[in-house]
Amino acid sequence: MSTKTIAEMKAAHRLLATHHYERSPVDKGYTGKTLYVNVGTRTIEERPVTDDMKAKFTGGRGFGLWLLWHAVKDSTRWDSEENEVVISPGPLSGITQYPGSGKSLVVSISPTTDQVIDSNVGGYFGPYLKFSGFDGIELQGKADQDVIIVIDGQTGLVTLESAPLEPADTHRLADVLTHMYAADEKDLRNVSVVSAGSGADHALVGCLNFSLWDVRRKGVRIKQAGRGGTGTVLRNKRIKALVVRSPQVHGDDNHPVDLEQIQNTGRTLHREIFQNDASMERMRMRGTPHLVEVMNAFDLLPVNNFQYGNHPDAKKISSDVWVKWFHQGIPDGCWYGCTLACAKTVEEFELSTGPYKGERVRVDGPEYETAAGVGSNCGIFDPRAILELNFYCDTYGIDTISWGTLTAFVMECYERGIITTEQTGGLKLAFGNADAALELLHQVSRGEGFGRIAGMGVHKMKEYFVEHYGADAAFLDDIGMENKGLEYSQYVSKESLAQQGGFALTNKGPQHDEAWLIFMDMVNKQIPSFDDKAEALYYFPLWRTWFGLNGLCKLPWNDIEPIDNKKKHPPKEAAKVPEHVDNYVRLFNSMTGRTITKEEVILQSKRAYDFQRVFNIRLGKGLRRFDAQPYRAAGPVTVEEYESRAERYDTQLRDEVGIAPEGMSTADKITALRTYREGRYEKLMDAVYERRGWTRNAVPKLETLQMLGIDYPEVVEVVKRHL
Amino acid sequence: MKYVKPHPEKCRFVQECMRACAQKTQKSDDISLSSILVTHADDGTVDINVCNQCGVCIDICPVTAISRTKAGTVVINKNLCVGCYACVEYCPTGSMRTHASRLAPFKCIACGACVEACPAGALELVDGEFELSYLEQNQAGETGDTFAKNYF
Numbered sequence: 001m002s003t004k005t006i007a008e009m010k011a012a013h014r015l016l017a018t019h020h021y022e023r024s025p026v027d028k029g030y031t032g033k034t035l036y037v038n039v040g041t042r043t044i045e046e047r048p049v050t051d052d053m054k055a056k057f058t059g060g061r062g063f064g065l066w067l068l069w070h071a072v073k074d075s076t077r078w079d080s081e082e083n084e085v086v087i088s089p090g091p092l093s094g095i096t097q098y099p100g101s102g103k104s105l106v107v108s109i110s111p112t113t114d115q116v117i118d119s120n121v122g123g124y125f126g127p128y129l130k131f132s133g134f135d136g137i138e139l140q141g142k143a144d145q146d147v148i149i150v151i152d153g154q155t156g157l158v159t160l161e162s163a164p165l166e167p168a169d170t171h172r173l174a175d176v177l178t179h180m181y182a183a184d185e186k187d188l189r190n191v192s193v194v195s196a197g198s199g200a201d202h203a204l205v206g207c208l209n210f211s212l213w214d215v216r217r218k219g220v221r222i223k224q225a226g227r228g229g230t231g232t233v234l235r236n237k238r239i240k241a242l243v244v245r246s247p248q249v250h251g252d253d254n255h256p257v258d259l260e261q262i263q264n265t266g267r268t269l270h271r272e273i274f275q276n277d278a279s280m281e282r283m284r285m286r287g288t289p290h291l292v293e294v295m296n297a298f299d300l301l302p303v304n305n306f307q308y309g310n311h312p313d314a315k316k317i318s319s320d321v322w323v324k325w326f327h328q329g330i331p332d333g334c335w336y337g338c339t340l341a342c343a344k345t346v347e348e349f350e351l352s353t354g355p356y357k358g359e360r361v362r363v364d365g366p367e368y369e370t371a372a373g374v375g376s377n378c379g380i381f382d383p384r385a386i387l388e389l390n391f392y393c394d395t396y397g398i399d400t401i402s403w404g405t406l407t408a409f410v411m412e413c414y415e416r417g418i419i420t421t422e423q424t425g426g427l428k429l430a431f432g433n434a435d436a437a438l439e440l441l442h443q444v445s446r447g448e449g450f451g452r453i454a455g456m457g458v459h460k461m462k463e464y465f466v467e468h469y470g471a472d473a474a475f476l477d478d479i480g481m482e483n484k485g486l487e488y489s490q491y492v493s494k495e496s497l498a499q500q501g502g503f504a505l506t507n508k509g510p511q512h513d514e515a516w517l518i519f520m521d522m523v524n525k526q527i528p529s530f531d532d533k534a535e536a537l538y539y540f541p542l543w544r545t546w547f548g549l550n551g552l553c554k555l556p557w558n559d560i561e562p563i564d565n566k567k568k569h570p571p572k573e574a575a576k577v578p579e580h581v582d583n584y585v586r587l588f589n590s591m592t593g594r595t596i597t598k599e600e601v602i603l604q605s606k607r608a609y610d611f612q613r614v615f616n617i618r619l620g621k622g623l624r625r626f627d628a629q630p631y632r633a634a635g636p637v638t639v640e641e642y643e644s645r646a647e648r649y650d651t652q653l654r655d656e657v658g659i660a661p662e663g664m665s666t667a668d669k670i671t672a673l674r675t676y677r678e679g680r681y682e683k684l685m686d687a688v689y690e691r692r693g694w695t696r697n698a699v700p701k702l703e704t705l706q707m708l709g710i711d712y713p714e715v716v717e718v719v720k721r722h723l
Numbered sequence: 724m725k726y727v728k729p730h731p732e733k734c735r736f737v738q739e740c741m742r743a744c745a746q747k748t749q750k751s752d753d754i755s756l757s758s759i760l761v762t763h764a765d766d767g768t769v770d771i772n773v774c775n776q777c778g779v780c781i782d783i784c785p786v787t788a789i790s791r792t793k794a795g796t797v798v799i800n801k802n803l804c805v806g807c808y809a810c811v812e813y814c815p816t817g818s819m820r821t822h823a824s825r826l827a828p829f830k831c832i833a834c835g836a837c838v839e840a841c842p843a844g845a846l847e848l849v850d851g852e853f854e855l856s857y858l859e860q861n862q863a864g865e866t867g868d869t870f871a872k873n874y875f
Contacts, residue, residue, distance in 0.1 A: 096806050096807040215786060252806065270808060270812035330782075331782075331785040331809070336805045339809050
C-alpha cells in the first residue's frame with residue numbers, strides 16, 4: 001500500500017468549491033434536477049430537468065445526449081474545455097426488485113471516434129447519485145491540478161477538492177476514497193467511486209471504473225464504462241475521481257406510482273432465474289464467459305485479430321475453467337437485487353508482472369469480451385495471462401475490449417512485418433506472446449515506448465503506421481478492426497451480414513450493446529431478405545437503446561427466458577422475449593404513472609437514437625461513409641484466411657455468387673467474394689436507412705424528426721445542410 | 724435452535740395461529756401480516772407453511788440484512804433491507820412473507836405465539852440442531868462450491 005495514510009491524503013486536500021443543497025426527493029423515478037460541475041471555473045450548479053427532457057429523452061443516455069448537445073459547439077473535440085462527461089442513471093435505475101436495474105450511462109465526445117460515445121455501466125454510482133438528489137451529473141472544464149468531486153447525499157453537500165496524494169490506479173484509489181468518505185464501517189456500503197487510472201493518462205482508450213462496496217468480501221468491486229475513451233476524457237480534465245455518499249437505500253427510494261406492481265414483476269423474474277438459470281445460461285455461476293465455448297463452436301470466437309473463428313486451445317479459456325477460478329457462493333450482482341449475478345470475481349490472484357507484482361488482488365472478471373479480447377483474439381489461451389491483463393486494464397483505466405482488439409491489430413502488423421522490434425522497442429509482439437502484451441500495457445501506464453502509440457487505438461495507429469512506417473493504408477484499413485474509430489467487440493461477423501450492420505450501422509461504433517443478430521441471421525436463418533435484416537436492424541438497436549435510456553442492463557432481458565418462451569412464440573417473436581418486453585413496459589408505467597405501450601418503447605428509443613445520429617452529423621461525422629466497415633469484418637482478407645475455410649467460401653462462390661471456383665487462384669476468389677459481399681453490404685445500408693426513415697446518406701429525414709417530435713430548430717439546421 | 728414444527732393432520736383450520744402471529748409480531752389484526760400461513764391444499768388437506776430457520780436467505784441477501792441470532796433464529800434487519808425480494812423467491816420452503824404495507828419481507832422468528840394460540844396442538848416449538856448455511860460457515864468468503872451446487 002501507499003506510504004501515505006488516508007488521513008494524510010485527506011489532509012492534503014484543498015477545498016476549491018462547495019455547494020450546499022436540499023436533497024430533492026425522487027418522484028416517480030426522477031429527482032427533477034441535474035448537477036453541473038465545471039472543474040475549470042470551479043462552478044457547481046443545480047439545473048432543472050424539464051418536462052420536455054423527460055418526454056423526449058426519457059433519461060440515462062437520452063439525458064446525456066441532450067445535456068452534451070447544449071454544452072458543446074460544432075467544433076468541440078474530446079479535449080476541448082467544453083466537452084463534458086455526463087453520467088445519468090435513468091428513471092428505472094435504482095429499482096431493487098427487478099434484476100439488472102442499477103445502471104449508469106456515460107456520454108461524452110470520444111477521443112477515438114471524435115463523435116458522441118455512450119457507455120452503459122453497473123456499480124452503485126448512478127442510483128446513489130439519484131438517491132442523493134440528481135438525475136445526472138455534467139462535468140465540464142479542465143482543472144489546473146488533480147481534483148475530486150464529492151457528492152454527499154446524506155448531508156446535501158457537493159465539494160470540489162484538490163487531491164494531490166491519492167494513488168491514480170483504481171484498485172487503490174477506489175478503496176482509499178471509499179474509506180475516506182464513509183463515516184464509519186457501516187457507511188462503507190453507501191459510498192461509490194468513479195475513477196480511471198494511470199493508463200487513461202496516456203492512452204485514448206481509457207475507461208471509467210464504477211465501484212461498489214461488497215459487504216461480504218469487505219472490499220471494493222468495480223464495473224467498467226469501457227467503450228470510447230470516457231476515462232481519458234475524465235483524466236484530461238484532471239478529475240481523479242467522483243465520490244458519492246448516498247443515504248441508506250430502501251426498496252421504495254424511487255417513489256414509484258405503483259410499488260406493488262414493480263415488486264411483483266421483480267419477484268416473477270427472481271423466480272424465473274431461480275428455476276431456469278441452472279438449465280439455461282448458468283449466469284449465476286459462470287457469468288458471461290460461457291460464450292467462449294459457444295462462439296468457438298460456431299466459428300465466431302475471434303482468433304488472431306479476427307482472422308479465424310475458433311481454435312483448439314479455446315477449451316483452456318472456456319467456462320468450465322473460469323468456474324473454478326471464480327469465487328462462488330456470494331451474491332454477485334452489480335446492483336442490489338440482481339439475482340442473475342453475473343459480475344464474477346477471482347479472489348487473491350497473485351500478480352506476476354508490473355508495479356503491483358506479488359500483490360494478491362481481486363480481479364473483476366473476466367467477462368466474455370475480455371477473455372476473447374485480450375485472450376483468443378491475441379492468440380493468448382492462458383487464463384493467468386488473461387486475468388493479469390484484465391486486472392491491469394481495469395486498474396489502469398483501460399478498456400479491455402479496445403485493448404484486446406488493438407493489441408491483436410499490433411500483433412498482426414508485427415507478424416506481417418509492418419512493424420518490427422525496431423518500432424516496438426524490442427517487444428516481440430507475436431500472437432500468443434502474453435509477456436509482450438503485458439509489457440505493452442505497462443508501458444501505457446508509464447506513458448512510455450510503443451505503448452503510447454498502441455494506446456491511440458486502431459484508427460489513429462493506422463494513420464500513424466502509414467505516415468511513419470510506410471505501411472500500406474488499404475491493407476491496414478482491411479485488417480484494422482475499427483469503425484468510426486471504435487474497436488470491434490469480440491464476435492466474428494464475417495458470415496452474418498445483419499451483424500455487420502449491427503456493428504457498423506451504429507451511432508457509436510461496433511460494440512455488442514446495440515445489436516447481436518448472428519444467431520438469428522447466420523445460424524437460425526430467420527431474417528433471409530434485405531427487408532428482414534433491415535427490420536431487425538430497426539427493432540433490435542432501438543429496443544436495446546431503451547435499456548440505456550432507463551438505466552437498465554440488457555442481460556436479464558434474454559439471458560434468462562420464461563421456460564416456455566420458445567414453445568409459446570414463433571422463432572422471430574421468441575427472440576424478442578415477449579413476456580420480458582411486457583415486464584419492462586409494466587416497470588416503466590408503474591414507475592412513472594404513464595401508460596406507454598411496447599410500440600411507444602421503440603419510439604422513445606428512436607428519439608434518442610436519431611438525435612444521436614444528428615449530433616454526430618453536427619460534429620462532422622454520422623454520414624454513410626462513416627458506416628463503412630473494414631473488410632475483415634465482412635470476409636476473408638488474406639489467402640490464409642480464405643484457405644482456412646476454403647470449402648465454405650468456394651461453395652458460396654458457386655451457389656450464391658454464381659461463379660465456378662474451380663481453376664481460379666485464391667487471390668481471384670478473394671476478389672470475387674469481396675465484390676459480392678461488399679455489394680450486399682451497400683444494399684443492406686440502403687435497406688436499413690430507408691427503414692429508419694433516413695436518406696441514402698444516413699441523414700434522418702425531416703419528416704422522421706417531425707414524427708418523433710425532435711425537430712428542434714438547431715436539429716433541423718444540422719440536417720438541412722445534408723438534404 | 725428453536726423452530727416451529729407443524730403437524731397439519733391435527734389442524735382444525737381456525738387460523739388462530741395467524742391471528743396470534745399478526746398480533747404479536749406486527750401489532751395488527753390483519754392475518755395477511757402473519758408469518759405462519761395455513762391454507763387448504765388442492766386435495767383439501769391442510770397445509771401449514773412456516774420458516775424452518777434453514778438460513779438459505781442469509782446467503783441470498785445481497786446486503787447482509789438477514790442473520791442468525793445466537794439462539795439460531797433467522798431474522799431480518801429492516802433498516803439494512805433494500806427490499807429486493809430475492810430472499811422471498813429463493814426461499815426453499817416459500818416461507819418469506821410480504822405485504823403491500825411493508826417494504827421489507829418478514830418471517831417467522833420462532834417466538835411461539837402461534838404454538839400457544841393453537842387449540843388443536845398442531846404446532847410445536849422444537850429445539851433442534853441446525854446446520855449453518857454456506858456463507859455462515861465461510862463469512863470470510865473462502866472459495867467453495869457447496870453453495871453453488873445447491874443454488875446456482
